[in-house]
Amino acid sequence: MIQLITIKAIIQDHQGKILLVRGGDNLWEMPGGRVEIGDGVEKTLRRELGEELGIHDVEIGDIVGVSDSLMALHNSQLFIIAYSCKINPTIELKLSDEHSELGWFSQSEIEKLDIMPAKRYLLDEYFRKLKG
Numbered sequence: 001m002i003q004l005i006t007i008k009a010i011i012q013d014h015q016g017k018i019l020l021v022r023g024g025d026n027l028w029e030m031p032g033g034r035v036e037i038g039d040g041v042e043k044t045l046r047r048e049l050g051e052e053l054g055i056h057d058v059e060i061g062d063i064v065g066v067s068d069s070l071m072a073l074h075n076s077q078l079f080i081i082a083y084s085c086k087i088n089p090t091i092e093l094k095l096s097d098e099h100s101e102l103g104w105f106s107q108s109e110i111e112k113l114d115i116m117p118a119k120r121y122l123l124d125e126y127f128r129k130l131k132g
Helices: 041-053 117-131
Strands: 002-011 018-022 032-034 058-071 076-087 101-105
Touching: 002 018, 002 041, 002 058, 002 117, 032 041, 041 058, 041 076, 058 117, 076 117
Parallel strands: 002 076
Antiparallel strands: 002 032, 018 101, 058 076
16 A cells, blocks of 8 residues: 655635635645655645646645545555645736636535545634634
Protein backbone atom coordinates (compact mmCIF):
# COMPACT_ATOMS: atom_id res chain seq x y z
CA MET A 1 0.00 0.00 0.00
CA ILE A 2 1.24 3.47 -0.93
CA GLN A 3 0.85 6.34 1.52
CA LEU A 4 0.37 9.84 0.11
CA ILE A 5 0.35 13.18 1.91
CA THR A 6 -1.54 16.18 0.58
CA ILE A 7 -1.64 19.70 1.93
CA LYS A 8 -4.84 21.73 1.47
CA ALA A 9 -5.53 25.44 1.95
CA ILE A 10 -8.74 26.61 3.57
CA ILE A 11 -9.09 30.17 2.29
CA GLN A 12 -11.92 32.32 3.64
CA ASP A 13 -12.97 35.65 2.12
CA HIS A 14 -14.23 38.75 3.95
CA GLN A 15 -17.83 37.44 3.67
CA GLY A 16 -16.94 34.19 5.42
CA LYS A 17 -17.06 32.10 2.23
CA ILE A 18 -14.55 29.34 1.51
CA LEU A 19 -12.72 28.91 -1.79
CA LEU A 20 -13.26 25.46 -3.33
CA VAL A 21 -12.34 23.93 -6.68
CA ARG A 22 -14.06 21.11 -8.57
CA GLY A 23 -11.72 18.32 -9.62
CA GLY A 24 -11.80 15.88 -12.52
CA ASP A 25 -13.78 13.45 -10.36
CA ASN A 26 -16.53 16.12 -10.18
CA LEU A 27 -16.03 16.48 -6.42
CA TRP A 28 -15.37 19.81 -4.70
CA GLU A 29 -12.24 20.27 -2.61
CA MET A 30 -9.90 22.81 -1.10
CA PRO A 31 -6.99 23.86 -3.33
CA GLY A 32 -3.65 22.23 -2.64
CA GLY A 33 -1.88 19.04 -3.54
CA ARG A 34 0.56 16.26 -2.92
CA VAL A 35 3.78 16.77 -1.02
CA GLU A 36 6.78 15.97 -3.21
CA ILE A 37 9.87 14.39 -1.68
CA GLY A 38 11.94 17.07 0.04
CA ASP A 39 9.10 19.62 0.14
CA GLY A 40 7.51 20.87 3.31
CA VAL A 41 4.12 22.42 3.99
CA GLU A 42 4.97 25.93 2.89
CA LYS A 43 6.67 24.95 -0.36
CA THR A 44 3.87 22.52 -1.25
CA LEU A 45 1.09 25.04 -0.64
CA ARG A 46 2.85 27.82 -2.51
CA ARG A 47 3.57 25.55 -5.50
CA GLU A 48 0.06 24.10 -5.64
CA LEU A 49 -1.78 27.40 -5.19
CA GLY A 50 0.41 28.91 -7.92
CA GLU A 51 -0.23 26.02 -10.31
CA GLU A 52 -3.95 25.65 -9.61
CA LEU A 53 -5.08 29.26 -9.17
CA GLY A 54 -2.24 31.64 -10.01
CA ILE A 55 -1.85 32.58 -6.33
CA HIS A 56 1.77 33.41 -5.55
CA ASP A 57 1.35 35.34 -2.33
CA VAL A 58 -0.25 33.38 0.50
CA GLU A 59 -0.13 33.71 4.26
CA ILE A 60 -0.12 30.24 5.81
CA GLY A 61 -1.79 30.15 9.20
CA ASP A 62 -2.58 27.46 11.72
CA ILE A 63 -3.16 23.81 11.02
CA VAL A 64 -6.88 23.04 10.90
CA GLY A 65 -6.60 19.28 11.14
CA VAL A 66 -5.52 15.99 9.63
CA SER A 67 -7.74 13.42 7.98
CA ASP A 68 -7.13 10.23 6.05
CA SER A 69 -8.85 8.08 3.48
CA LEU A 70 -8.23 4.61 2.07
CA MET A 71 -8.35 4.56 -1.71
CA ALA A 72 -8.84 0.92 -2.68
CA LEU A 73 -8.79 1.65 -6.41
CA HIS A 74 -5.25 3.00 -6.14
CA ASN A 75 -4.18 0.71 -3.25
CA SER A 76 -3.21 3.77 -1.25
CA GLN A 77 -3.88 5.68 1.93
CA LEU A 78 -4.23 9.43 1.59
CA PHE A 79 -3.35 11.72 4.49
CA ILE A 80 -4.80 15.21 4.14
CA ILE A 81 -3.46 18.10 6.20
CA ALA A 82 -5.38 21.38 6.02
CA TYR A 83 -4.12 24.84 6.93
CA SER A 84 -5.97 28.11 7.33
CA CYS A 85 -4.60 30.51 4.69
CA LYS A 86 -5.08 34.11 3.65
CA ILE A 87 -4.64 35.62 0.20
CA ASN A 88 -4.90 39.13 -1.20
CA PRO A 89 -8.66 39.66 -1.67
CA THR A 90 -8.12 41.62 -4.89
CA ILE A 91 -6.13 38.91 -6.68
CA GLU A 92 -7.61 37.58 -9.90
CA LEU A 93 -7.82 33.80 -9.61
CA LYS A 94 -6.77 31.86 -12.71
CA LEU A 95 -8.17 28.33 -12.78
CA SER A 96 -5.81 25.74 -14.26
CA ASP A 97 -7.01 22.85 -16.41
CA GLU A 98 -6.54 20.62 -13.35
CA HIS A 99 -10.00 21.75 -12.20
CA SER A 100 -13.23 22.47 -14.02
CA GLU A 101 -14.63 25.17 -11.75
CA LEU A 102 -13.99 27.31 -8.67
CA GLY A 103 -16.31 29.04 -6.28
CA TRP A 104 -16.72 30.75 -2.94
CA PHE A 105 -19.19 28.95 -0.67
CA SER A 106 -20.83 29.59 2.69
CA GLN A 107 -20.97 26.87 5.33
CA SER A 108 -24.59 26.06 4.44
CA GLU A 109 -23.74 25.87 0.74
CA ILE A 110 -20.76 23.58 1.44
CA GLU A 111 -23.06 21.17 3.26
CA LYS A 112 -24.90 20.56 -0.05
CA LEU A 113 -21.81 20.00 -2.23
CA ASP A 114 -20.30 16.65 -3.24
CA ILE A 115 -17.07 16.50 -1.23
CA MET A 116 -14.91 13.52 -0.26
CA PRO A 117 -15.76 12.63 3.39
CA ALA A 118 -12.16 13.07 4.59
CA LYS A 119 -12.06 16.57 3.10
CA ARG A 120 -15.53 17.44 4.38
CA TYR A 121 -14.33 16.51 7.87
CA LEU A 122 -11.57 19.15 7.60
CA LEU A 123 -14.01 21.83 6.46
CA ASP A 124 -16.33 20.94 9.35
CA GLU A 125 -13.36 21.13 11.72
CA TYR A 126 -12.50 24.59 10.38
CA PHE A 127 -16.02 25.87 11.07
CA ARG A 128 -16.03 24.26 14.54
CA LYS A 129 -12.79 26.06 15.41
CA LEU A 130 -14.19 29.38 14.16
CA LYS A 131 -17.09 29.06 16.56
CA GLY A 132 -14.68 28.31 19.41
